Amino acid sequence: MANLEGKRAIVTGGGTGLGAATAIGLARLGASVCVNYSRSADAAEDVAAQCRQLGVEAITVQADVSEDSDCRNLVAQAADKLGGVDILINNAGITKFADHGDLDALDADDFLHLYKVNVVSMYQMTRAARSDLEAAEKGAVVNVSSIAGVTGVGSSIAYAATKGAINTMTLSLARALAPRIRVNAVCPGYIASGWFTKYQGDVVEDKTAERVIRTTPLQVASQPEDIAGTILFLAGGDSAHMTGETLIVDAGLHLGMAPLKAR
Secondary structure: OOOOOOOEEEEOOOOOHHHHHHHHHHHHOOOEEEEEEOOOHHHHHHHHHHHHHOOOOEEEEEOOOOOHHHHHHHHHHHHHHHOOOOEEEEOOOOOOOOOOOOOOOOOHHHHHHHHHHHHHHHHHHHHHHHHHHHHOOOEEEEEEOOOHHHHOOOOOHHHHHHHHHHHHHHHHHHHHHOOOEEEEEEEEOOEOOOHHHHHHOHHHHHHHHHHHHHHOOOOOOEOHHHHHHHHHHHHOHHHOOOOOOEEEEOOOHHHHOHHHOOO
16 A cells, blocks of 8 residues: 555544544555544544554544535645645445335435535535645545445435435546546445444344345455555555546445446
8 A cells, every 4th residue: 555654634524434444544654634523523533543643643623514614614724734635535424214115215305415415515525625636746536435326226215326426426526637636436335334323223233234244245244444445545646547436345245236247
């Protein structure tokens, strides 16, 4: 993995799960880190403290990235305190669980809320950070999408639709911001990060992990650190000739899904 010493990174939703693992991974490679959070201040500060123990500067900034003014303030604080921004990890996201067959389980407000947090936030954060990323030697944006955006599966149709939009937006932004900024995305499958526990409880989380281990070709339930490695690759110099790419990291789950069988 490429050394990131001297780089400055923002991780949205960096206080828990994949965001936390990514922030700590960046610090381990030598990058200073801004850990963004919306509500989990204590968790974010704990992540920042772990980053500092690795010998880098780390700060926390509260911001609701669905709000443009918060995005601009987040980037301004990170650039001021860290001295600039070289890497932006657009990780923050939410969902609403709903049976795909129950079309009455979602309404327009559900779609709009998920799009605002999952998609619009990434656009706003990238726009807010553009000048700093362009000023960097090699600016990099990594959008955290999902296998749901490629296969149409997942916690709800609205969630899958937002992730599909992220994949398309990654292509658009990669074209628009080249050659000074690279934009790529990662599509995780199941991650044992407490996501299902947060929304549906421990029993569902445990059963989901068991099913994933039983049905994925690699027979594993990925941990946040397993996915963070791919994010770090896309953020660093080892992927310097990659932009507009979407990498699926799902232990092979997609191999049995119809939309991808012909790939």
